[in-house]
Amino acid sequence: MSSLSRFAGKSPWLYRINAGSCNGCDVELATTAIIPRYDVERLGCQYCASPKHADIVLITGPLTTRVKDKVLSLYDEIPNPKVTVAIGICPISGGVFRESYTMSRPVDEYIPVDVNVPGCPPRPQAIIEGIAKAIKILESRS
Amino acid sequence: MWQLVLLKNLLKGPATEAFPFGEATTPAAYRGRVAFDPSACTACRTCQYVCAAGAIHFEERPDGLRFTLWHNSCVFCGMCQHYCVAKAIHLTTDWHLSHEQARKYEMVEEGWVPFRPCLQCGELMLPATPPLMRLAYRGDSKEIEALRHLCPKCRQTRAAGRNS
């Protein structure tokens, strides 16, 4: 079975969680997938609709208090091995919403984050770089 | 006709950037990692005041000022660069900011702006930096250069003495 683990890094399926994001980072995520210029499918990536199919979780947004429980239960749905990537400064530190009473920031207090991609939003190449780092971690985990 | 579009696409070949397998193109005006030059900083703290994300912090200590910019809070708006009179802060085109969680708290730009003793009385103060002097006086003169290293008090005394 261990020989199969070599292939884990060749087929990382991406799942997006929007934890109260302003949609800026989500647009960049969509860009990495759809626009021919930043074809993330070259890495074998594929955006999947169901959390049960995911390998790499991309979290955007500062984790608002309202969405927190839903994000946590969604995260638990994702089968192991999984790698979490925080996209944008909001999940990393809270960003410009840091001091707000409606935020449960930062995400890594609740979810084990593995890779951070700062930016507001990060450019698509930076996201791809972050995903490439996450793939390395995924390979070591499976 | 969509069939023609598809055929054209097929014939033209992929329009994909080489990154991550090669170099990515970066526009010259890209606002990426922030670089701070402590030797040019006059500690006016305008950058801290205009920083929308509150990513810039000055800590005053007896012997100088510690500048800290947290890249994981910065929104790369470039306001600090825009308002910096002394040109001590600017945004580079480096966008390779993604990092593993272990390095989360290392993503800072730090600088130490030391106080210098006044040449006359020895009191600690922050002299005006050369870029600021160029901006203020256009030309260099020995007298101004000498005044630069005096504390406000000594400067006043010298100026009063010269006039009398």
Next chain:
Amino acid sequence: MPETLKLIFQVLVFPGGLFALCLGLCLKGFERRIRARLQRRVGPPLLQPFFDLAKLARKDTTIPEGAPACLFSALPFAGVCSMAIAAAMIPITGVHLAPAGLGDILVLFYLLAIPAIVLMLAGSASGSPFSAIAFSRELSIMMAYEGPILLVILTIAIRVGVSQGGWIALSLNDIIAYQQRYGAFLFDPVMWPALLAFLVFFPANLGVAPFDIPEAESEVLDGPLLEYSGPLLGLFKMMSAMKAGVVIGLGIALFYPNAPGGALGLMCFVLKCFVVSSLGVAVLRTSMGRMRIDQAFRFLVIWPGILGLVSLVVVLWRY
């Protein structure tokens, strides 16, 4: 006894099971690459579907709360088995004859319905509201396309049967032999309505745009497969890959089976599969939007239905 062994080999290795799986996965990889090129992207490696399967084999499997665990995990196996048997029943000209022990084209017709039924049951077994929507959509789509495809099969069977002096020929081998002798139906204007009806049926059956409504990712989150993960999901991927091979293979057998014998025949078959997959599936997937379920239902009932009836009437009248 050797006959039984041969049958088992045919179902498990060639042309069923392993061969159909590899063919289906290669078709999928090739189709994904072509689709990327049509969108001016580079696209994934050609072996990407194999990598996906290998990865899924290593993932955890979770069974949702309240789902009947036995049914939930048995369904994908049923799907893969049905497709392995169906693949063994697809004749490859000059290489493989449909074994009589497995049954005729009507059995194949029913086997082809099993993946859809498996998906429906999987959707209802996982207990998710999205899957329930997918269940009803899958059912309506299936109701719509099953009738017309039966008309198409009937048309061809009657035409071949009449030429044999009987009334109806239900063996795919006979259909192929007829076309080998008198020319492929693909080039016969009389059969073009049936061909068109089949061309509409095949994206509907494979869940390709514009008929990918049950598995719509953006609306019902992969529909019936929503709750599946790991190896069980991998089995579903295997099932759909094999199904692609079977349906395209059936199309080739019905309309253009002409090929030389031996290894060349096998190459011809594979080549035809790749052409259909890249010309049909990839182009459809890139250029088509998704229909609404009511539009798709109406479209699938009316157009292939009319075309099937026309071809049946024409064939009955001419032969």
